Amino acid sequence: MVLGNSLSIVNASKYYKKFKAVDDVNLTVNQGEFLTILGPSGSGKTSLLKLIAGFEQLSNGSIILNDEDISKQKPYERQIGMLFQNYALFPHMTVFDNIAYPLRLRKTPKDEIKQKVESILKLVHLEQYGYRYPEQLSGGQQQRVALARAIVFNPPLLLLDEPLGALDKQLRKQMQLEIKHIQKQVGITTVSVTHDQEEALTMSDKICIMNHGRIEQIDTPENIYKHPKNRFVAEFIGEINLIKGSVVNVSEENVKVKFHDSLIADIERKKDSVKEMKDQSILIALRPENIQVAREQSHFQNTIRAQIIEIIYVGEAVNIKTVTETGEEITAKIPAHISDLPGRGKDILLGWNPKDASLIHDGTPLHYY
Amino acid sequence: MIEVKSESWIPVKQVSFSQRLARFTGLQWLLLFVPFGYIFILMFFSMADFFKLSFFDEDGFTLEYISHIFSTDVYLKVLWLTLKISFLVTVFSLIFAYPLAYMLVSTKSNLWKKIIFSAVLIPFWISLLVRTFSWTILLRKNGVINTILLDLGIIDHPLELIYNTTGVVIAMTHILLPYMVLSLYSVMAGIDQRLLQAAQGMGARPWKAFIQVFFPLSIPGLLSGSLLVFVMGIGYFITPALLGGTNTTMISMLIESNINTTLNWHMASALALVLFVTTLILLFIPLLLTGKNPVLKELE
Numbered sequence: 001m002v003l004g005n006s007l008s009i010v011n012a013s014k015y016y017k018k019f020k021a022v023d024d025v026n027l028t029v030n031q032g033e034f035l036t037i038l039g040p041s042g043s044g045k046t047s048l049l050k051l052i053a054g055f056e057q058l059s060n061g062s063i064i065l066n067d068e069d070i071s072k073q074k075p076y077e078r079q080i081g082m083l084f085q086n087y088a089l090f091p092h093m094t095v096f097d098n099i100a101y102p103l104r105l106r107k108t109p110k111d112e113i114k115q116k117v118e119s120i121l122k123l124v125h126l127e128q129y130g131y132r133y134p135e136q137l138s139g140g141q142q143q144r145v146a147l148a149r150a151i152v153f154n155p156p157l158l159l160l161d162e163p164l165g166a167l168d169k170q171l172r173k174q175m176q177l178e179i180k181h182i183q184k185q186v187g188i189t190t191v192s193v194t195h196d197q198e199e200a201l202t203m204s205d206k207i208c209i210m211n212h213g214r215i216e217q218i219d220t221p222e223n224i225y226k227h228p229k230n231r232f233v234a235e236f237i238g239e240i241n242l243i244k245g246s247v248v249n250v251s252e253e254n255v256k257v258k259f260h261d262s263l264i265a266d267i268e269r270k271k272d273s274v275k276e277m278k279d280q281s282i283l284i285a286l287r288p289e290n291i292q293v294a295r296e297q298s299h300f301q302n303t304i305r306a307q308i309i310e311i312i313y314v315g316e317a318v319n320i321k322t323v324t325e326t327g328e329e330i331t332a333k334i335p336a337h338i339s340d341l342p343g344r345g346k347d348i349l350l351g352w353n354p355k356d357a358s359l360i361h362d363g364t365p366l367h368y369y
Numbered sequence: 370m371i372e373v374k375s376e377s378w379i380p381v382k383q384v385s386f387s388q389r390l391a392r393f394t395g396l397q398w399l400l401l402f403v404p405f406g407y408i409f410i411l412m413f414f415s416m417a418d419f420f421k422l423s424f425f426d427e428d429g430f431t432l433e434y435i436s437h438i439f440s441t442d443v444y445l446k447v448l449w450l451t452l453k454i455s456f457l458v459t460v461f462s463l464i465f466a467y468p469l470a471y472m473l474v475s476t477k478s479n480l481w482k483k484i485i486f487s488a489v490l491i492p493f494w495i496s497l498l499v500r501t502f503s504w505t506i507l508l509r510k511n512g513v514i515n516t517i518l519l520d521l522g523i524i525d526h527p528l529e530l531i532y533n534t535t536g537v538v539i540a541m542t543h544i545l546l547p548y549m550v551l552s553l554y555s556v557m558a559g560i561d562q563r564l565l566q567a568a569q570g571m572g573a574r575p576w577k578a579f580i581q582v583f584f585p586l587s588i589p590g591l592l593s594g595s596l597l598v599f600v601m602g603i604g605y606f607i608t609p610a611l612l613g614g615t616n617t618t619m620i621s622m623l624i625e626s627n628i629n630t631t632l633n634w635h636m637a638s639a640l641a642l643v644l645f646v647t648t649l650i651l652l653f654i655p656l657l658l659t660g661k662n663p664v665l666k667e668l669e
Binding site for chain 2: 053055075084092101102150
């Protein structure tokens, strides 16, 4: 199979009357990479996908695929494979004919079509289903047919529009991995749009978080999760505790942050994170699973005293909701097998490592500064 | 100490009439039985009684009337003309209705949708008689159309637009068009527009996507609309009676004249039976056509 090509979106904007659906977006997807655009509804992620596919026209900027500006091309000229949310399989064609459709449009010889369709059916584990109609397949099977149809003609780019939205949870998890494996196997450059963060974290090489038509952060799933750039990203991905504080001292490796009037926390300084300045007000971002709970003494560098207000069992873990003396709520997540948990109303000590927290600006997202 | 309150007075639950009624099982069948009886018992028995006249007269059982139809030129001609007119009306209303219905589902402008819908539906609500008579005003020798064409010098002699097959086809197409539009629309509205996007995304030009994806999926509407128009067409009476003249006699007019003029009820019954059987055969055509195609299966 031919490798996919790189996609660049340069200064792209889309206005509907005065509403900015996509607002000056720049992003690059490298060859063979899987990028997920993640955002709440109305964030412009679907508009961006439609712009790439050609179903909408850019107001400004350009879209460059394989060194060619495709932003003025019609959808049928762009040669992009797309997987629709509802699969968009043709109900009047068999699985074979559905997959052969893009090949027939390209006037591929008959025996080559047969061979290509059969080999792609093998790839998606549906060898026996060529002569069935879409309605005779389960949701997951339809999904795989749609995927096969989207990549069978070796497009330079694959677009996925909420690919797993219509499947139930069990199947979704399975398909996440399956699509990812096929994508890697074929090596096709892929852009996916979803509002499901778990899906984004599982499948992507890179995640692009969008809000109000703008990109908030583009990074690897790990970095997005561990080092959110701003408050929006921090709160959008996973659960997080945000503790207000102000910078007291900035050294080579650490930032000392004063919080709750008198307490001081050491936070590891990361490259690429916000520019910390003395006296600047800031948020300490702490994932619940990075907080340890102790009764009396904690061996962690940073600690805070709090009272348990609720204990919630979530299966593999227990969420402990606490409130500090200053009234701030902090949630810790600890493994469920820890047995001697203090009960509700008890005072405990919350502790965390300097490297497990990150600092983000208080209040509005960065680009408003 | 926990105090256990004892309930000394348990309220007797009032059972309403409707609740008591609900305890009779099978009562809901009444809802079905009444309209069912209305449709079948009343219609079926009166029809059977009427059709009996085709086979029984004073001398007992006979096939004379039925065979008379198929051995008389005039009757066969009328039968043929009836089928021809219905076919033409079906074809023309399909040609006019398809773009209209497509426009209805594809336009994003609500205003256009309303305009088309009113254009289709308003004639639907106007009395059939009024519409047929207005066609005589338009089509007759010194009518609106001929006057305009003559004044413009396009034609030298007035066109024969009325009291012949042309007039009947024109007026019947107009009258039956809404049925076709609505049948097509109901099926087209269910076609996912994203299928067309998907086809275009794979490299199909818009017209190709239309022919390869949209059109095949609209066939059920096309078939059901055509069937509806055709079946209504072969039994049509008022329009051909008023616009057809003496040369354009359709089967329903023949039935009417046998009942009202010549008072030959046996003949009328035989003709009605032929009409009825033709209709039944036509209604079974989609069943034969369905085959394995999952789109057509919905018609069953």
